[in-house]
Amino acid sequence: MKILLIGEYSNVHATLADGLRALGHQVTVASNGDFWKNYPRDIDLARKPGKIGGMLLMAKILTLLPSWRNYDVVQLIGPMFVELKAEHNFRLYKYLRRHNKKVFLGVHGNDHFVIDACCNKKVLRYSDFNIGDQMRDSDDIRQWKKLWLHSLREKMNRYMAATADGITPGLYEYYACYQPVFPDKTCFIPYPIKVLQSPQPEASKEPPGSRPLRVFIGISKGRSVYKGTDIMLKAAQHVAAKYPEKMKLQIAEGIPFAQYEKMMDGSDVQLDQLYSYTPSMNSLLAMSKGIVVVGGGEPENYAILDETELRPIVNVEPTYESVCQELEQLIMHPECIPTMKQQSIAYIKKHHDYLKVAMQYISFWNRRFH
Numbered sequence: 001m002k003i004l005l006i007g008e009y010s011n012v013h014a015t016l017a018d019g020l021r022a023l024g025h026q027v028t029v030a031s032n033g034d035f036w037k038n039y040p041r042d043i044d045l046a047r048k049p050g051k052i053g054g055m056l057l058m059a060k061i062l063t064l065l066p067s068w069r070n071y072d073v074v075q076l077i078g079p080m081f082v083e084l085k086a087e088h089n090f091r092l093y094k095y096l097r098r099h100n101k102k103v104f105l106g107v108h109g110n111d112h113f114v115i116d117a118c119c120n121k122k123v124l125r126y127s128d129f130n131i132g133d134q135m136r137d138s139d140d141i142r143q144w145k146k147l148w149l150h151s152l153r154e155k156m157n158r159y160m161a162a163t164a165d166g167i168t169p170g171l172y173e174y175y176a177c178y179q180p181v182f183p184d185k186t187c188f189i190p191y192p193i194k195v196l197q198s199p200q201p202e203a204s205k206e207p208p209g210s211r212p213l214r215v216f217i218g219i220s221k222g223r224s225v226y227k228g229t230d231i232m233l234k235a236a237q238h239v240a241a242k243y244p245e246k247m248k249l250q251i252a253e254g255i256p257f258a259q260y261e262k263m264m265d266g267s268d269v270q271l272d273q274l275y276s277y278t279p280s281m282n283s284l285l286a287m288s289k290g291i292v293v294v295g296g297g298e299p300e301n302y303a304i305l306d307e308t309e310l311r312p313i314v315n316v317e318p319t320y321e322s323v324c325q326e327l328e329q330l331i332m333h334p335e336c337i338p339t340m341k342q343q344s345i346a347y348i349k350k351h352h353d354y355l356k357v358a359m360q361y362i363s364f365w366n367r368r369f370h
Contacts, residue, residue, distance in 0.1 A: 007077025228274025
């Protein structure tokens with residue numbers, strides 16, 4: 001197949017492209033590298049600041065349009081797949097539908113259907129937007145709701161979802177928001193991860209318990225409160241201060257992906273995404289390295305993968321107290337960690353290996369051709 005992947009979110013498209021190429025397909029990735037994270041791509045769609053930046057990006061895309069025709073599959077990372085206003089994404093989507101065989105909508109972040117399901121339908125017990133019936137409130141959350149509810153983005157998202165040839169959410173939460181609305185064309189496909197032959201540096205293989213537990217947390221620029229890493233960080237700092245001989249905390253904030261990954265290497269534990277049911281791309285990458293993830297590991301996460309045996313994720317409730325408690329348990333019971341590390345690697349190999357995931361995409365795309 002000839003495949004065009006537009007947009008990026010946490011290395012999903014770049015990794016998927018590697019898997020698809022290994023299977024013999026011709027793939028082009030066009031993206032902005034997911035902003036400062038700077039993931040690899042074939043065509044750079046990064047936008048320079050200000051109005052002039054938008055005009056330059058629009059001019060570049062206009063010159064690219066003739067080459068964005070006659071693909072078997074075009075997959076968009078989400079409704080806002082290029083760093084331009086909604087009306088430009090809307091027009092570009094219509095162009096791509098006219099000039100290519102099939103266009104698919106990825107769901108890898110918040111959009112109208114996700115926000116509406118969390119805020120109004122309460123399909124999840126907790127999320128970035130609600131805890132039970134109680135709505136969370138922050139500047140980020142108010143901005144998300146303003147952008148995606150009763151707006152041009154909502155109209156665009158509804159049109160894209162209704163007319164796309166298929167919808168591919170990458171997490172249980174996104175599937176739960178889309179599947180009830182579009183049951184016939186929504187297909188959950190796990191995130192792709194490249195599984196390393198040697199998961200961890202030699203230095204990290206010294207057993208926990210004989211040294212301090214190495215705990216790692218990454219902070220996204222401007223998204224700490226919204227993602228709950230502010231609470232996780234406070235909890236980790238509290239536990240590290242309580243057990244200074246038994247825990248060492250490392251913090252990465254707003255750095256390129258390559259540097260982030262290097263800082264993560266050698267950790268025992270990663271903290272990520274307080275309000276999630278499921279591990280994110282960063283957490284899955286950590287697990288592939290044999291790092292134990294403290295974050296989202298709800299029963300629904302395992303059920304959608306049909307996983308009945310492996311339980312490598314330390315699931316936390318969305319509270320400061322829960323994070324403290326689970327971290328203390330790991331510190332007090334370091335003998336459990338080697339097994340959890342092994343299970344983490346086995347979980348990734350079983351469900352997220354980039355070649356397996358690429359085959360799932362090909363299978364779904366082919367089904368939508370008939």
